Amino acid sequence: MTSFDSSPTLNAWRALLALAVVFxxxxxxxxxxxxxxxxxxxxxxxxxxxxxGHINGRELPDPDASPTRVAxxxxxxxxxxxxxxxxRYPLAVGNMNGAPVQLRYRANHIxxxxxxxxxxxxxxxxxxxxxxxxxxxxxxxxxxxxxxGDRHILAFDxxxxxxxxxxxxxxxxxxxxxxxxxxVDTDLLTFQKTNKSYSAPVGMxxxxxxxxxxxxxxxxxxxxxAVIAWADYTAPGGLGIDSATAGRAEAGAxxxxxxxxxxxxxxxxxxxxxxxxxxxxxxxAHELPPRxxxxxxxxxxxxxxxxASHLHTLARVWAMRDADDWIxxxxxxxVGGLGHGEDPVSNAFGARVLAAKDAKGHTGYFASGTxxxxxxxxxxxxxxxxxxxxxxxxTCRQGLSDAAAAxxx
Numbered sequence: 517m518t519s520f521d522s523s524p525t526l527n528a529w530r531a532l533l534a535l536a537v538v539f540x541x542x543x544x545x546x547x548x549x550x551x552x553x554x555x556x557x558x559x560x561x562x563x564x565x566x567x568x569g570h571i572n573g574r575e576l577p578d579p580d581a582s583p584t585r586v587a588x589x590x591x592x593x594x595x596x597x598x599x600x601x602x603x604r605y606p607l608a609v610g611n612m613n614g615a616p617v618q619l620r621y622r623a624n625h626i627x628x629x630x631x632x633x634x635x636x637x638x639x640x641x642x643x644x645x646x647x648x649x650x651x652x653x654x655x656x657x658x659x660x661x662x663x664x665g666d667r668h669i670l671a672f673d674x675x676x677x678x679x680x681x682x683x684x685x686x687x688x689x690x691x692x693x694x695x696x697x698x699x700v701d702t703d704l705l706t707f708q709k710t711n712k713s714y715s716a717p718v719g720m721x722x723x724x725x726x727x728x729x730x731x732x733x734x735x736x737x738x739x740x741x742a743v744i745a746w747a748d749y750t751a752p753g754g755l756g757i758d759s760a761t762a763g764r765a766e767a768g769a770x771x772x773x774x775x776x777x778x779x780x781x782x783x784x785x786x787x788x789x790x791x792x793x794x795x796x797x798x799x800x801a802h803e804l805p806p807r808x809x810x811x812x813x814x815x816x817x818x819x820x821x822x823x824a825s826h827l828h829t830l831a832r833v834w835a836m837r838d839a840d841d842w843i844x845x846x847x848x849x850x851v852g853g854l855g856h857g858e859d860p861v862s863n864a865f866g867a868r869v870l871a872a873k874d875a876k877g878h879t880g881y882f883a884s885g886t887x888x889x890x891x892x893x894x895x896x897x898x899x900x901x902x903x904x905x906x907x908x909x910x911t912c913r914q915g916l917s918d919a920a921a922a923x924x925x
Contacts, residue, residue: 557675558631562607569605571597579612583778586614602626611671613778617687624669631674632659658704671748671775678704679749681775682718684725685742693783694728694743694896696720696882697772699791699815700759702751715879721745723882724788727893731902739897742783746775752792759792760854762799762820769800776805786810786896787831790881791843794819795856801827810834810895814872814881814888815843818856824866832919834895835860835867836888836906838875861906868912871904 556564569576577589590598598616602609602623609615610623635656639649655674662669662680671681687693698717706716713719725743732739749768752758776785785808789797797811798819804811811827812834813819824833837844848859858865873887881888887904894902900919905912 557673559607559611559673559675562605566605566608571601576601579608581614583614586612587616590614590616590619606630607673610669611673613774617668617670617683617780620670621668621683624672625663627672627674628659628663628669631672632656632663634674635659654705658707661708670744673748674704677750677753679747680704680707681744681746681748682707682721683742683744684721686740687742687744688780689740690742690781690783691740692742692896692898693779693785694724694741694892695746695772695775695785695787696724696744697746697768697787697789697793697796698751699793700752701754702747703753707745707747712876712879714876714883717745717747720788720790720882723884723889724892724896727884727889728896731890731893731897731899734899734902741897743896746772748775749796759817760856762795762853762856765792765795765799765820768796769803772796772800773803773805776808782807784809784898786812788892788896789813789816791815791878792817794860798827798856801829801831804829804831806830812836812870812892812895813860813867814875815841815878816856816860817843817846818848818850818858819860820850820857821865822858823864824860833860833867834870834891835865836870836872836875836881836891837861838872838877838881838888841875841878843878866911868914869906869909870912871906873904 563579566576566579571593577586598619599622602619603626606623606626610620610627612620635652638644638652639656641649644652668683669680670683671679673679696717698720702717708718709716714723721743725741728741728743732741749771750764752764758764779785787797787808787810789811794813794816795818797813798821801811808831810832811829814836815838816835819827821827827833847855848857848862849855850857860867861869870891871887872881875881875886875888876883880886882892883889891903894900900916903916
């Protein structure tokens, strides 16, 4: 009698059925509900005003023009004129690829203050429910925190759950830039956390920046680095259909590549993509500019590819997963748009698999003192011969000595 228990086709259908059951449960409990925001957003209003604006009789460039053209325009202005534009169109300038980095910081500080005042007023709006007033208060305090000290906010959009990006280090002079691409449930309110700070983008970036400074001292590279906590895409909320499909990742990939093409200087760039953020990086991979040398994913549900070579990128592809990470239990497949493809730490995928010893489950890859953070830092500073592989294989080590020598050159 023939047994079908191990049939690949039957296993695939079982996995698909499991995905379908999860989707039905999430949909019927309201997890996949979509919020609509009719009317023009604050960012759209600022961009619209920019498109009809002038400076000393000169028309302003299309905000969607190439970063090179936008940079040339701002370079042609006086410091006073640039400041005037930042005050007049803060959200437009603060999110404009090609605008000077320092000017974007200044513009976003102004935009944050305006958003803070809006939420402070909403806290006392009698039309809001107590919960609505509480949420307004939380946002108001978050905007105040983002304005405090010498924080460098590279992008900011208060609409909906919000989008934001923050820089640690000097982006203008950095020789190597690390960009953290986070996963589900990332928005303005979860951008930074007090408890388990390493599980939120700000804490991830702070720990990586500190670890890179340690790695530079240990390897004597002297490389100038900067780290960007990049939450400038609309991440899925929870484990609903958005997190099981590529729609949010496709939109995020466009925004990520736009940022990469607008970064100043000639710095080399490494992407560190966590959870659903690795889907964003996988979708973006085939259009990454050549200055992106590395893509490292952690706790990945897949990269929308069956093999690392199918990402069609010249960047080195790294992957890691902690032994206690629940993500290993998701079905690594893609059927009818559901699922994100092969497991990036599998032999079949062909990535360079890194050690993730002592990582704290799914959200702890950037925790201090972990192998995962140390590996990220070594990649970030170009100390490739110092990375710790999960297995002593040719795939992980291939060409690393040459890459490390190039990084020190």
